[in-house]
Amino acid sequence: MSKKKYPKLPDLGARTDEITIFAGPCSVESEEQFDEVAKTCSKLGLHWVRGGAFKPRTNPHSFQGLGEEGLKIMHAGGKKYGLKTLTEVMDSEHISLVQRYCDGIQVGARNFQNFSLLKNIGIATSKTGTMVLFKRGFAGTIAEWLAATEDITQCGNDNVVLCERGLRTFETATRFTLDISAVPVIHKQSLFPICIDVSHPAGQRDLVPSLAKAAVAAGADSLMIEVHPDPASALSDGAQQLTPAQFETLVGELRELAAVFGKKIV
Numbered sequence: 001m002s003k004k005k006y007p008k009l010p011d012l013g014a015r016t017d018e019i020t021i022f023a024g025p026c027s028v029e030s031e032e033q034f035d036e037v038a039k040t041c042s043k044l045g046l047h048w049v050r051g052g053a054f055k056p057r058t059n060p061h062s063f064q065g066l067g068e069e070g071l072k073i074m075h076a077g078g079k080k081y082g083l084k085t086l087t088e089v090m091d092s093e094h095i096s097l098v099q100r101y102c103d104g105i106q107v108g109a110r111n112f113q114n115f116s117l118l119k120n121i122g123i124a125t126s127k128t129g130t131m132v133l134f135k136r137g138f139a140g141t142i143a144e145w146l147a148a149t150e151d152i153t154q155c156g157n158d159n160v161v162l163c164e165r166g167l168r169t170f171e172t173a174t175r176f177t178l179d180i181s182a183v184p185v186i187h188k189q190s191l192f193p194i195c196i197d198v199s200h201p202a203g204q205r206d207l208v209p210s211l212a213k214a215a216v217a218a219g220a221d222s223l224m225i226e227v228h229p230d231p232a233s234a235l236s237d238g239a240q241q242l243t244p245a246q247f248e249t250l251v252g253e254l255r256e257l258a259a260v261f262g263k264k265i266v
């Protein structure tokens with residue numbers, strides 16, 4: 001384990017009294033779709049909106065994302081509502097393209113040990129200090145996760161947020177098994193903030209509120225929640241996405257819970 005001390009992070013004040021929510025659609029599908037979600041985030045006083053433009057799909061026949069067109073939609077929506085934008089980079093050749101349009105870079109679970117991608121992101125963001133949200137692989141240990149994080153930080157960018165998004169276990173009642181203990185373990189073993197993606201482990205929208213409350217209660221620094229104006233028509237992950245109205249209700253409940261710990265949701 002590295003003993004290196006990381007600085008306080010500019011984008012997601014690590015271990016502060018703020019819990020940052022990254023909400024937005026699984027995939028960016030159209031201007032109208034993204035606009036509605038971004039409008040909801042801004043109305044709730046959040047700072048970020050997320051969306052996928054390059055999608056890692058298990059089946060190559062599934063929707064692959066709008067690519068640059070999706071990035072443009074995100075950029076315009078973020079600008080319109082004064083929100084920072086977060087999107088996944090799957091390939092080193094897209095890093096500079098994504099940096100042109102978005103404020104934060106997500107590394108997905110499937111690229112958890114794509115060391116050349118991690119290093120290239122570290123190099124490309126070393127001057128800008130762009131926030132990198134680094135997801136744990138669904139079969140990755142915490143030690144492997146922290147080791148892989150150094151592939152980014154050693155290249156010069158310490159602005160990394162770790163994101164737990166569920167593990168593959170024998171359990172099939174949920175899509176993945178959320179490792180809530182990653183929160184205290186990461187807090188104990190590192191100085192990085194930890195985000196809990198509550199949508200991908202749930203796989204079903206009715207489970208999302210409980211996981212989100214558990215994450216806040218456990219001390220998570222951030223949450224990721226997928227939101228879609230019409231989940232039934234979503235081109236990816238429809239079953240787990242909340243409607244804007246459901247999301248608003250949940251954020252209200254999370255605010256009350258966060259206040260118990262002297263924290264606020266942003």
Ligand code: PEP
Pocket residue numbers: 026052056107108109110135165197200
């Ligand atoms: C996502 O955030 O949309 C995503 C694909 O997540 P993961 O890499 O955790 O599967």
Ligand code: MN
Pocket residue numbers: 026027200226236237
């Ligand atoms: Mn998704």
